Amino acid sequence: MDRYHLTLSIGARTIMRGWWSDEAAAERKYTRWIGERGGVDGTRIALTDEADGGRVLKSWPEDS
Numbered sequence: 001m002d003r004y005h006l007t008l009s010i011g012a013r014t015i016m017r018g019w020w021s022d023e024a025a026a027e028r029k030y031t032r033w034i035g036e037r038g039g040v041d042g043t044r045i046a047l048t049d050e051a052d053g054g055r056v057l058k059s060w061p062e063d064s
Helices: 023-037
Strands: 004-010 013-020 043-049 055-060
Touching: 004 023, 013 023, 023 043, 023 055
Parallel strands: none
Antiparallel strands: 004 013, 004 043, 043 055
């Protein structure tokens, strides 16, 4: 099972998802998605740990 789940949403619609077994790789993709899609109004990006009950490790913007 890939432990780390990344979700990119714009408004109420999920645009992209990804799963990684390596936390560092998931964090690199999280940072990349912020750079690539962060300028679009309504963008939300979340990195969760599925092995820890779906706990949110990081979210962007931080107030989401």
